[in-house]
Amino acid sequence: xxxxxxxxxxxxxxxxxxxxxxxxxxxxxxxxxxxxxxxxxxxxxxxxxxxxxxxxxxxxxxxxxxxxxxxxxxxxxxxxxxxxxxxxxxxxxxxxxxxxxxxxxxxxxxxxxxxxxxxxxxxxxxxxxxxxxxxxxxxxxxxxxxxx
Amino acid sequence: xxxxxxxxxxxxxxxxxxxxxxxxxxxxxxxxxxxxxxxxxxxxxxxxxxxxxxxxxxxxxxxxxxxxxxxxxxxxxxxxxxxxxxxxxxxxxxxxxxxxxxxxxxxxxxxxxxxxxxxxxxxxxxxxxxxxxxxxxxxxxxxxxxxxxxxxxxxxxxxxxxxxxxxxxxxxxxxxxxxxxxxxxxxxxxxxxxxxxxxxxxxxxxxxxxxxxxxxxxxxxxxxxxxxxxxxxxxxxxxxxxxxxxxxxxxxxxxxxxxxxxxxxxxxxxxxxxxxxxxxxxxxxxxxxxxxxxxxxxxxxxxxxxxxxxxxxxxxxxxxxxxxxxxxxxxxxxxxxxxxxxxxxxxxxxxxxxxxxxxxxxxxxxxxxxxxxxxxxxxxxxxxxxxxxxxxxxxxxxxxxxxxxxxxxxxxxxxxxxxxxxxxxxxxxxxxxxxxxxxxxxxxxxxxxxxxxxxxxxxxxxxxxxxxxxxxxxxxxxxxxxxxxxxxxxxxxxxxxxxxxxxxxxxxxxxxxxxxxxxxxxxxxxxxxxxxxxxxxxxxxxxxxxxxxxxxxxxxxxxxxxxxxxxxxxxxxxxxxxxxxxxxxxxxxxxxxxxxxxxxxxxxxxxxxxxxxxxxxxxxxxxxxxxxxxxxxxxxxxxxxxxxxxxxxxxxxxxxxxxxxxxxxxxxxxxxxxxxxxxxxxxxxxxxxxxxxxxxxxxxxxxxxxxxxxxxxxxxxxxxxxxxxxxxxxxxxxxxxxxxxxxxxxxxxxxx
Numbered sequence: 001x002x003x004x005x006x007x008x009x010x011x012x013x014x015x016x017x018x019x020x021x022x023x024x025x026x027x028x029x030x031x032x033x034x035x036x037x038x039x040x041x042x043x044x045x046x047x048x049x050x051x052x053x054x055x056x057x058x059x060x061x062x063x064x065x066x067x068x069x070x071x072x073x074x075x076x077x078x079x080x081x082x083x084x085x086x087x088x089x090x091x092x093x094x095x096x097x098x099x100x101x102x103x104x105x106x107x108x109x110x111x112x113x114x115x116x117x118x119x120x121x122x123x124x125x126x127x128x129x130x131x132x133x134x135x136x137x138x139x140x141x142x143x144x145x146x147x148x
Numbered sequence: 149x150x151x152x153x154x155x156x157x158x159x160x161x162x163x164x165x166x167x168x169x170x171x172x173x174x175x176x177x178x179x180x181x182x183x184x185x186x187x188x189x190x191x192x193x194x195x196x197x198x199x200x201x202x203x204x205x206x207x208x209x210x211x212x213x214x215x216x217x218x219x220x221x222x223x224x225x226x227x228x229x230x231x232x233x234x235x236x237x238x239x240x241x242x243x244x245x246x247x248x249x250x251x252x253x254x255x256x257x258x259x260x261x262x263x264x265x266x267x268x269x270x271x272x273x274x275x276x277x278x279x280x281x282x283x284x285x286x287x288x289x290x291x292x293x294x295x296x297x298x299x300x301x302x303x304x305x306x307x308x309x310x311x312x313x314x315x316x317x318x319x320x321x322x323x324x325x326x327x328x329x330x331x332x333x334x335x336x337x338x339x340x341x342x343x344x345x346x347x348x349x350x351x352x353x354x355x356x357x358x359x360x361x362x363x364x365x366x367x368x369x370x371x372x373x374x375x376x377x378x379x380x381x382x383x384x385x386x387x388x389x390x391x392x393x394x395x396x397x398x399x400x401x402x403x404x405x406x407x408x409x410x411x412x413x414x415x416x417x418x419x420x421x422x423x424x425x426x427x428x429x430x431x432x433x434x435x436x437x438x439x440x441x442x443x444x445x446x447x448x449x450x451x452x453x454x455x456x457x458x459x460x461x462x463x464x465x466x467x468x469x470x471x472x473x474x475x476x477x478x479x480x481x482x483x484x485x486x487x488x489x490x491x492x493x494x495x496x497x498x499x500x501x502x503x504x505x506x507x508x509x510x511x512x513x514x515x516x517x518x519x520x521x522x523x524x525x526x527x528x529x530x531x532x533x534x535x536x537x538x539x540x541x542x543x544x545x546x547x548x549x550x551x552x553x554x555x556x557x558x559x560x561x562x563x564x565x566x567x568x569x570x571x572x573x574x575x576x577x578x579x580x581x582x583x584x585x586x587x588x589x590x591x592x593x594x595x596x597x598x599x600x601x602x603x604x605x606x607x608x609x610x611x612x613x614x615x616x617x618x619x620x621x622x623x624x625x626x627x628x629x630x631x632x633x634x635x636x637x638x639x640x641x642x643x644x645x646x647x648x649x650x651x652x653x654x655x656x657x658x659x660x661x662x663x664x665x666x667x668x669x670x671x672x673x674x675x676x677x678x679x680x681x682x683x684x685x686x687x688x689x690x691x692x693x694x695x696x697x698x699x700x701x702x703x704x705x706x707x708x709x710x711x712x713x714x715x716x717x718x719x720x721x722x723x724x725x726x727x728x729x730x731x732x733x734x735x736x737x738x739x740x741x742x743x744x745x746x747x748x749x750x751x752x753x754x755x756x757x758x759x760x761x762x763x764x765x766x767x768x769x770x771x772x773x774x775x776x777x778x779x780x781x782x783x784x785x786x787x788x789x790x791x792x793x794x795x796x797x798x799x800x801x802x803x804x805x806x807x808x809x810x811x812x813x814x815x816x817x818x819x820x821x822x823x824x825x826x827x828x829x830x831x832x833x834x835x836x837x838x839x840x841x842x843x844x845x846x847x848x849x850x851x852x853x854x855x856x857x858x859x860x861x862x863x864x865x866x867x868x869x870x871x872x873x874x875x876x877x878x879x880x881x882x883x884x885x886x887x888x889x890x891x892x893x894x895x896x897x898x899x900x
Contacts (some may be wrong), residue, residue, distance in 0.1 A: 004616050011615070028611035030563065031618040032554040033625070103473050128622060132611070135558055 006102070007145060010057050011132055013097030014143050017090045018136050022072040029133030029140065037123050038131055038144060040114075041065075043083050045091025046121060048109040052102070055147035056122060059090045065139035080115070088113045094143075124148070155366070162359045169352040176345040180338055187334040189248050194327040196245045200259075201320035203238040204313035207270070210234055211306045214273070218299045221281055221289040232274045239267065245323075255323035262316040269308045272301040387497035390484065395419045395439055398492070408477060408499055410465045419495075426463040435461075435479075442481055442493050449483060456481070460504065476504040520634065523588055527631075527638045530584050534717060535635050538580050541749070542589065542628055545577045549621060553614060563609035568841055570600045570617075572861050579756035579858070583714070583721040592627055596620045714752055715740060718759060722784065725763035733767045733782035733801070735759070739789050744892045750865040751797060755786060757858040758799045758885055766803030766883050776880060778802070794871075797887040805879040808834035815843060835875055839863040862887075 011028055018026035040060040047057050066083045075082065091111035098108055114121065123129075129146035210231040217224035242263055249256050280295030291299060380402075381388065387405035390398040399415045406412045409422065419439055423432050434457045441447050458479035464472050478500045484492040527535065552569045556562075574593050581590040599617045603609055715737050722735040743751050767773075767782040774780060787798045811834045812826040820843055821829070837843050841860040866873045871889040 004619055007615055007619060008612075011612070027558070028615075030553050030555065030557040030566065030611055031614050033550050033618060033622055101472075128625070130618060130622070131554075132615075133556065135611075140556075 006053070006147075007130060007132075009097050009101040010094055010143060010145050013094035014059055014090060014132075014134055016097070017093040018069070018134075021089070022069055022136075024072065024136070026134050026136040028143075029135050031130060031132045034129050034131050035126065037121060038129060038142065040118075040121070041141065042115060043087040044114045044121070045087040045089075045094075045111050046114060047091050047095045047098075047111050048122070049098070049106055049147060050109075051107040052105040053147040055124070055127070055145075057094060057098075057143070057145050057147070058121060059087065059094060059134070059141065059143050061087060061090075061134075061141035062139065065136065065141055068137060068139065084113045084115060158359075158362070158366070162363075165355050165359070166352070169348060169355065172348045173345060173352065176341055176348060180341045180345065183334055183338045183341060187331055187338065190327050190331040190334060193245055193248045194324055194331055196241050196248075197320055197324035197327055200238060200241055200245065201317050201324060203234060203241075204266075204309070204316040204320070207231065207234055207238065208306070208309040208313045211273070211302060211309055215299070215302045215306055218280060218291070218295065218302060221291070224280060228274070228276065231270075235267075235270055235274050239263075249323070249327065253323060253326060255319050255326055259316055259319035259323060262312055262319065266308060266312055266316065269305045273298070273305050276301070385499070387495075387499075389414060389495050390492040391419055391439065391495055392492060393443060393490075395436075397422070404499070405497065408465075408475065408497060409463075423461075423463075426465065427461060431457070431461070439481075439493070442483065443490055452481070460500065474501075475499060476501045519588055520630075523586070523631065524634055524638055526585055526587070527635050529720075530586075530635075531716065532635070532639045534584060534714060538584055538586070539628060539632050539635070541580060542577045543625070545573045546621060546625055546628070549573050553618060553621070557611070560609050563603075563611070563614070566614075567600055567604050571597065571841070572864065574600070575757075575858060575861055576753050579753060579760065582724070582760070583717045583752075583756045585717075585720055585724060586631065589624075589627065589631065592620070592624045596624060714755075718755060721756070722759060722763070725760065726767075729763055730769055731763055731767045731782070732770050732780055733763070733784050735784045736786065738785075738787045740786070742788055742790055742795070744795070746892050747795065747869065747889055750869055750889075751788070753865055754797065754862045754887060755799070757862050759784065761858060762799075762801040762803060762883070766801040766805075768804050772804075791888075793888070794891040795889040797889070798884060799887075800882055800884040802882050805881055805883050806835065806838070806875070806877040807879045811835065811837045811843075815840070818843060835877070838875065839873070 015026045015028065018024060040058075041062040043063065043066060044058050044060040049055055049057060063083060066086050067078055070078055070082060070086060088111050091113070095108050095111055098106055123146055127146055127148065129144050132143040132145070134141040134143055210227060214224055214227040214231055216222075217227050242260065246256060246260060276294075276298045278294035278298070279292055280298050281289045282292040282295075283289050377400075381400065382403045384402050385404055387402050387408050389401040389405065392398065395418050397414045397417050397419070401414045405414060409426070414422070420432065420436055423435060427435070438452075438455070438457050442452060456479065458477075461477045461479060462474060463477055464474050466472060476499070478498040480496045480498070482494045482496075483490050484494050549570055552566050552573070555566065557566065574597050578590050578593040578597065581587075581593060596617060599620060603613050603617075606613060718737060719735055722733065725731070726733055740751075762784050767784070768776070768778070770780040773782065782802055784801045785798070789796055808829075808831045812821070812829055815821045815837050816823055816826050820837070820840055826834075838859045839862075843860075863873055866887050866889070869889055871887060873888075874886045875883065876886070877883040
């Protein structure tokens with residue numbers, strides 16, 4: 001059973017990224033549960049976790065949101081690769097936060113980036129996930145925590 | 149025997165031997181120096197004596213030569229001068245010899261005696277200074293008168309010499325021989341002494357070498373011991389250090405401390421400084437008191453162990469990744485005694501985090517096992533069909549909760565809008581769980597309700613406030629799955645031989661192995677419409693169906709079970725409620741077999757809620773009833789019947805009734821109405837308050853009352869079916885609820 005602090009660590013990792021990178025904090029929407037793999041946006045940064053918990057945590061964002069984020073970061077390059085890098089960066093921040101808070105109890109993989117609307121995200125069948133909407137400006141992304 | 153004592157004695161022994169040998173060597177050297185000095189004087193004396201022994205014969209020859217010169221009237225000046233020089237030299241050297249040689253020497257004494265006789269005889273000869281000759285032309289040179297006297301003195305001296313020169317020479321030779329013997333003896337002594345000195349030096353060297361080797365061996369052993377100690381301190385998993393009388397840590401500690409405390413500057417650190425950033429101030433103060441007590445001789449060590457406040461200390465340290473982690477340390481203290489009492493306190497620290505966590509897991513697991521056992525025993529008494537019905541209802545309800553959560557929200561108002569819906573869904577599930585005595589489910593839903601209640605009190609809501617809720621929801625869903633699996637097992641066990649129940653067991657087994665939700669959660673029923681404003685007080689008693697907000701659509705999805713099947717559960721719920729609230733009442737259920745299938749879920753929810761209300765608010769405690777001339781045991785009567793217009797449910801208790809003023813006061817306290825509103829409110833309007841969301845006359849929230857949700861749910865369910873609800877009461881006598889529902893053939897029109 002996931003603990004509140006564990007969930008908060010992933011959420012803070014995500015919202016902190018927006019605050020630092022875009023100087024504009026993100027807020028979280030109403031969290032809910034979902035059985036099976038939720039729909040993802042165009043770009044998804046995934047970290048795999050093992051040890052005390054097993055599963056994946058991923059941040060999935062639409063292209064429009066990432067474009068505005070890049071603009072806020074004074075970036076002029078809006079290529080596919082830059083979008084991927086940006087989502088990877090968010091996943092990396094989540095991973096760093098988790099390492100900081102969980103220490104050796106969690107073994108956290110190097111983030112990987114998936115793009116497209118139906119990427120292969122390794123998830124156990126029937127696994128319930130926590131979906132936390134990440135709202136930034138008028139856009140909304142999702143943080144999905146799927147751990148046992 | 150202590151290592152330090154042995155070493156001290158070894159050093160003392162080495163110093164004594166060294167001093168003794170140095171003393172011997174010093175004495176030998178001083179003695180040798182004196183011997184050498186003496187020998188040198190002897191050798192000089194020997195040389196002098198050897199030279200002097202030739203002088204008497206030389207003096208005799210020179211006297212003879214002088215006499216011959218005087219006889220032949222030859223020049224005698226040179227011969228006299230030679231004699232004078234020899235006599236003078238002999239006299240001087242003899243004086244020197246007599247000064248350097250032991251005065252007791254007989255040879256020297258005899259020689260000096262002879263010389264003292266000889267010297268006066270020679271004196272006139274050597275002191276002659278006149279002209280021995282006189283020259284005349286006729287006689288040539290002849291002896292002058294002085295010459296003649298001089299010649300006579302020479303002759304007398306010559307005569308004395310002829311008699312005494314040899315004895316004098318002999319004495320001087322003897323003296324030389326004696327001196328030679330003395331020198332030889334001195335040389336022998338000096339040689340012996342030197343040999344002794346060399347031997348002593350050798351002995352000293354051997355002793356020094358022995359002790360050096362011994363010391364080297366000892367130092368090597370000490371070094372090895374130090375290395376071993378260092379290795380032990382480096383490898384041991386426990387932290388060790390010594391505390392002095394000022395509670396300061398000594399210079400030696402085990403490396404495990406670095407891992408435990410994330411620092412390595414322990415030397416000189418006080419125990420207080422070690423813990424001050426890691427534990428609360430109160431714990432630190434207790435720990436310091438304990439350490440001070442340890443330094444008192446009076447407290448017995450075993451007693452001290454038993455009151456050790458640091459037996460399991462929770463600390464927060466850096467986790468090495470910039471974060472914090474909680475660890476559990478066990479401190480143990482032992483006094484180190486010296487000759488003058490307590491010298492140090494040895495502190496050992498063990499990291500018992502794994503053990504503590506394991507113990508907790510074991511405890512949780514044990515509790516879980518006990519809870520499962522209790523649940524299993526509880527499930528044995530629950531009708532399988534009712535349980536399946538409840539689990540389906542609960543899961544549907546929780547899906548609805550999840551659907552409410554899933555509704556996008558960004559503002560406080562949007563988040564707040566969810567709370568009322570969440571309350572209603574959860575309250576219904578809790579009510580049914582309580583009715584079936586499924587305490588584990590009811591408790592979890594109650595906790596979830598508490599979370600929603602906490603959110604309600606917050607001035608500004610955000611998604612963060614809903615995180616605990618969604619976690620609890622996940623846990624609750626998992627728990628329901630467990631209950632379903634366990635119920636399947638219980639049913640299978642219970643009905644292995646009963647053919648009639650085999651179907652139910654198969655039902656459960658199928659349900660347990662099927663996915664938790666018949667459809668994915670994404671396919672949950674849509675969220676209910678935003679809670680509408682509460683019904684107007686005046687209209688609440690007879691609100692028409694059209695005025696009611698839509699209840700959850702899940703009502704229509706529930707399996708249609710007969711309400712009368714719930715009778716045993718309601719009876720057992722009544723018993724539990726009576727026990728929990730120290731009340732006594734009898735529940736009478738009539739006509740529940742008449743409840744048509746479309747109304748079963750609503751009637752069930754209403755009965756559960758009204759029963760809870762009657763038990764908590766209606767029926768008085770026995771002593772109160774007695775004081776009011778009532779029977780100790782109260783009555784709760786339920787009557788369901790068909791009417792010309794449809795159906796009617798009467799729910800009546802002979803309890804305290806409802807005081808409108810108490811309702812108004814409670815509504816003011818809960819800020820549902822202002823005091824001015826309360827003043828203007830008539831009795832009907834006051835009675836209608838009980839159906840308002842969030843209204844309750846009870847201040848404390850319990851499992852059965854206090855949230856102000858129950859009657860709101862009842863009213864909404866009734867309105868949703870196009871029915872109406874009314875309440876009549878007489879304070880101190882009774883409370884009666886009347887629910888009127890339309891005929892079922894008109895239901896589809898009403899809810900459409």
